[in-house]
Every structure is written in structure tokens, then in C-alpha cells.
Amino acid sequence: MRQSHLALALAAALGTLAPFHAIAQDSGELAQLKAQLAALQAKVAELETRTDAQSDINVDTRQTIDKITATTPRVETKGGLKVTSPDKKFEASLGGRIHFDAYAFDRDLAATTGTSEFRRARLTLAGKALGWDYKLEQDFAAGSNLDGLRDAYIATGFAGGKVTIGHFKPYRSMEELTSSNELLMMERPFASATGLFGGRQFQQGIGYQRGGGNYTAGFTVFNLRGASGSRNEGMGAAGRVTFAPINTDSSTLHFGGWVSHENANRGSADLTASANYAGRRGPGQAIATTTGASRNTVTAYGLEAAGAFGPAFFQGEYVNASFGQPGGADQDVATWYVQGSWMLNGGHKGYKPATGVFASPKVAGKGLWELTARYDTIENKDIVDREVSSTILGVNYYVNPNLRFMFNYTRGDNEFTGDQTGQYALRTQFSW
Numbered sequence: 001m002r003q004s005h006l007a008l009a010l011a012a013a014l015g016t017l018a019p020f021h022a023i024a025q026d027s028g029e030l031a032q033l034k035a036q037l038a039a040l041q042a043k044v045a046e047l048e049t050r051t052d053a054q055s056d057i058n059v060d061t062r063q064t065i066d067k068i069t070a071t072t073p074r075v076e077t078k079g080g081l082k083v084t085s086p087d088k089k090f091e092a093s094l095g096g097r098i099h100f101d102a103y104a105f106d107r108d109l110a111a112t113t114g115t116s117e118f119r120r121a122r123l124t125l126a127g128k129a130l131g132w133d134y135k136l137e138q139d140f141a142a143g144s145n146l147d148g149l150r151d152a153y154i155a156t157g158f159a160g161g162k163v164t165i166g167h168f169k170p171y172r173s174m175e176e177l178t179s180s181n182e183l184l185m186m187e188r189p190f191a192s193a194t195g196l197f198g199g200r201q202f203q204q205g206i207g208y209q210r211g212g213g214n215y216t217a218g219f220t221v222f223n224l225r226g227a228s229g230s231r232n233e234g235m236g237a238a239g240r241v242t243f244a245p246i247n248t249d250s251s252t253l254h255f256g257g258w259v260s261h262e263n264a265n266r267g268s269a270d271l272t273a274s275a276n277y278a279g280r281r282g283p284g285q286a287i288a289t290t291t292g293a294s295r296n297t298v299t300a301y302g303l304e305a306a307g308a309f310g311p312a313f314f315q316g317e318y319v320n321a322s323f324g325q326p327g328g329a330d331q332d333v334a335t336w337y338v339q340g341s342w343m344l345n346g347g348h349k350g351y352k353p354a355t356g357v358f359a360s361p362k363v364a365g366k367g368l369w370e371l372t373a374r375y376d377t378i379e380n381k382d383i384v385d386r387e388v389s390s391t392i393l394g395v396n397y398y399v400n401p402n403l404r405f406m407f408n409y410t411r412g413d414n415e416f417t418g419d420q421t422g423q424y425a426l427r428t429q430f431s432w
Contacts, residue, residue: 079401080432092127097181097431099141103281106422110283110414117141119280119427120180122150132156146228150202161210161217167202167227170238171209171218172260174304174317174357176201177240181431182360184315185392186408187280189337190378191302191319195275195287196335200262202226203236209355214244216356224268232267234292236260242304242356252351252358256304261297268292273323273333275378277388278412279423285388285414287380288323288331296324308351308358311343315358331382339374339392347398363398370396372408387415404429 069086076082082093099119105112118141126135133155142148153166169177176192188194193201205222217240224234242256262271273287290296300321307314316338323331341349347361347368361368372394380386394408406427413420 089131090127090129092125095124095126095432097122097124097429099180100428101186101280102426103279104424105278105282106424108421109417109419110278110421112278112282112421112423115281117281119186124151133162143228149227152227158208159210161208164207164209165205167204168207169201170203170205170220170222170236170260171207171240172238172258172300173197173302173319174242174256174306174315177355178357181429182358184313184339184341184372184396185374185394186406186425186427187276189317189339189374189376190275190335191317191337195378196273196300196319196321196333197260198272198274199269200224200226200271205236211354211356213353214247216240216242216354224262224264224271229269230267232269232292233265234263234268235265236262240356244351244353244356246307247351247353250310250348252306252308254304254306254351254356254358256356258302258304260300260302262299263297264290264292264295266295268295271298271323273321273378273380275388277390277414278419278421279390279408279410279425282410282412282423283414283419283421285386285416287378287386287388288321288333288383290323291326294324294326296326298323306358308349310348311346312340313342313349313358314338314340329382331380333378333380335376335378337374337376339372339376341370341372341396344369344371360404361398363401367400368398370398372396385415389413389415402430402432 071086073086074084080093080095082091084091098121101119102116104114120139121141122137122139124135124137135151135153137150137152139148139150149167151168153164153168155162155164171177173192175188190196203222204225205220207218207220209216209218219239221237224236225232238258238260240256240258242254244252244254246253264271269292271290271292274284275287276282276284290298298321300319302317302319304317306316316336318336319334321333323333325331343361345368349361350359352359374392375389377387377389391411392408394406397405399405406429408425410423410425411420412422
């Protein structure tokens with residue numbers, strides 16, 4: 001019996017010790033969990049320290065990049081070379097053009113010689129400085145030093161327009177003011193420095209021009225002296241206004257008018273009108289002259305009309321000029337032309353509303369083909385048969401925005417001599 005009580009006591013004692021054993025076991029596991037949690041907390045703290053350090057590095061790097069960006073000029077090479085200061089107060093771009101021509105003549109009465117030549121080989125530096133625009137352009141094909149100087153001016157905004165000071169083209173004749181990179185034909189018509197204003201394409205003076213979405217108005221006052229000409233006291237003035245009642249992405253209709261007055265004075269060169277009626281390097285004919293020594297004037301009035309509708313383009317000008325004579329009545333000279341083109345595989349000639357002239361079509365893909373034609377004539381109404389004319393047919397191939405090939409066939413007609421020389425001309429044109 002006593003053994004039974006002892007067994008029961010031992011069983012009870014063992015039952016009482018079992019929970020203590022479990023508690024001890026749970027305490028060990030809890031200690032392990034606490035140790036693992038402490039290790040994790042240590043790792044998190046370490047990671048936070050590293051993240052903070054990396055954030056500081058990222059901030060420093062961003063600040064360094066921003067500082068470099070804020071102090072480094074921006075350089076662009078699309079369509080030429082252009083450098084802009086970080087504050088955008090200074091800008092400079094370098095461009096140029098190469099026009100390489102070849103001529104062959106269908107001879108008649110006049111003596112002519114076929115040849116090849118660089119019609120233009122220009123470098124152009126243009127840009128901005130503290131609110132002023134500037135441009136300096138040298139044509140190496142026209143000569144060295146001042147002989148080849150073209151645009152050389154500074155300009156700035158004023159009263160909603162732009163004031164230009166220096167050596168530039170007076171505001172007269174639509175085709176004269178069109179860039180040589182965007183001419184329809186290889187040479188300009190007679191209502192320009194190619195005929196009426198021979199040797200007077202660029203003049204030294206001051207001008208003001210203002211333009212809106214569909215109009216322009218410009219006025220220039222200038223000395224009758226090009227960059228390479230001799231000093232003289234001759235003065236001139238010219239003004240031009242244009243209006244485009246239609247001007248959309250696909251259609252433009254343009255009208256314009258201009259006047260030019262040149263007053264020869266002490267030291268002035270002769271003011272002449274002459275025409276190479278069978279293309280450049282072809283035979284020429286003097287039309288009218290006002291001698292510089294006579295101190296007489298040349299006054300011209302011109303009207304313009306032009307339009308581009310889809311692939312079709314047309315342009316024309318009529319000019320009447322009076323050339324003063326020292327010993328008699330003035331001589332009246334009239335010149336006019338009409339020209340047009342048709343784009344064969346798309347394309348459209350854009351319009352420049354700020355200057356009132358047309359641009360070349362935008363080229364994409366496989367290039368654009370353009371058929372061209374012009375009739376051009378100039379006449380001295382006070383001298384019998386002092387009249388010449390040109391009929392030109394051509395084709396232009398725009399390979400890309402920088403490269404164009406041109407072909408012109410010109411048939412000249414000189415009423416004074418009876419000569420009807422023809423010319424075949426090719427041009428490779430590259431501009432950037």
C-alpha cells in the first residue's frame with residue numbers, strides 16, 4: 001500500500017516538473033529569436049547608414065552635373081555648327097555654301113567661251129551677343145579681302161521690327177532679296193543686281209524692317225558704296241512693302257511693291273544697267289548709264305506678284321526706272337519677268353512671312369524633282385532696239401535639304417545686235 005502511495009507521489013512530482021521543462025525550452029527559443037531580431041536590427045541600421053551615405057553621394061553628383069550644365073556651352077551640329085552660351089546671351093553659328101557651275105554655249109554672233117567656275121564659295125559667321133544679332137559673310141569666289149565681302153552687319157529689335165546697320169542688301173526687288181540657295185533659276189532676272197542694279201547688290205547703310213503673319217514693311221538709307229568701292233558722297237534710299245492675303249501650309253498668294261532712289265554725287269561710280277542675256281559668262285548688252293560725275297539720279301518703281309498652290313509656283317515683277325542724263329532727257333528703262341515651276345513628286349514652296357520671299361521646298365525621302373521656266377526682258381525705251389530677252393527652261397533635283405543639282409537652258413535674244421546665243425548650264429549646290 002505504501003508502494004502505491006509512493007508511486008502516486010512520484011507521478012505527481014513528475015507531472016509538476018513537465019511544465020517547468022517546457023517553460024525552460026520556450027525561454028531558450030525566445031532568446032534565440034531575440035538574438036536573431038537584434039542581428040536584423042543591426043543589419044537594417046547598417047543599410048540605413050549606407051543609404052544615407054549614397055543619398056549624399058547622389059545629391060553631390062546631381063549638384064556637380066547641374067553645375068557643369070550651367071557653365072558649359074551647348075554645341076549643335078545639325079545643319080552646321082552652332083554654339084550657345086549657358087545663359088543664352090551669346091550664340092555663334094558657322095555655315096556656308098558652294099555653288100559649282102559649268103557652262104557650254106550654242107554660239108551665234110557673239111563670241112563666247114564655255115567654262116567651269118565656283119559661282120559662290122562662302123563662309124558665314126552669324127549669331128547673337130547681348131541682344132544684338134550679327135552676320136559676317138565672305139565669298140571667296142568673288143575675290144579676296146573686301147571684294148568678296150557680302151553681308152556684314154549688326155541688328156537688333158526695335159519698335160516691333162528690326163534695325164540693321166552695316167553692309168547688306170537694300171529692301172528692293174523680291175528676287176534680289178531671295179537667298180541664292182533658294183533661287184528658282186541659276187541666275188536672278190534683270191530686275192535685280194543681275195541687270196538693273198549692276199554692281200550695287202550690297203550697300204553700306206541702315207535699315208528698318210517689320211513683318212507680321214502676312215505682311216512686311218522695310219526702309220533703307222545707304223551710301224552708294226559697296227565694301228570694296230571707293231569713298232563717295234552718293235546716297236540712296238529704298239523701301240518695300242508686301243502683303244499675302246492667302247498664307248496657309250499649302251497655299252500662298254503674295255503681292256508687293258517697292259521704290260528705289262539713287263543720287264550720284266562727288267566720287268560716285270557710274271550707275272549702270274546691263275544684261276547678260278544668254279546666261280552668266282555669256283554675251284552682255286549695256287542698257288542705260290547714269291554717270292557718277294553727272295550727279296544725276298536713278299529712280300525705280302517695282303510691282304510684285306507671286307503664289308504657291310500645292311506643287312505649282314509662279315512669280316513675276318515689273319519695274320520702270322528713270323536714268324538721269326547730264327545733257328538731255330532722262331532715259332526710261334522697263335524690265336519684267338515671269339517664272340514658274342511644278343514639283344513632279346510632291347513638295348511645296350514655303351513662304352517666309354518675315355521677309356516676304358519664297359523658300360525652297362522641304363525635302364524628305366528620295367528627293368524632289370522640279371520643272372522650271374522663265375521669260376525675262378529689259379528695254380531702254382529711248383534708244384531704238386536697245387532690248388534683250390531670255391527664255392529659260394530648267395530642272396532642279398533636291399537630293400536632301402543641303403544638296404541640289406540644277407540644269408538651265410537659256411536662249412538669248414538681242415534686238416540691238418541680232419544675236420541669239422544659247423547656253424547649257426549645270427550647277428552643283430551644297431549649303432549648310
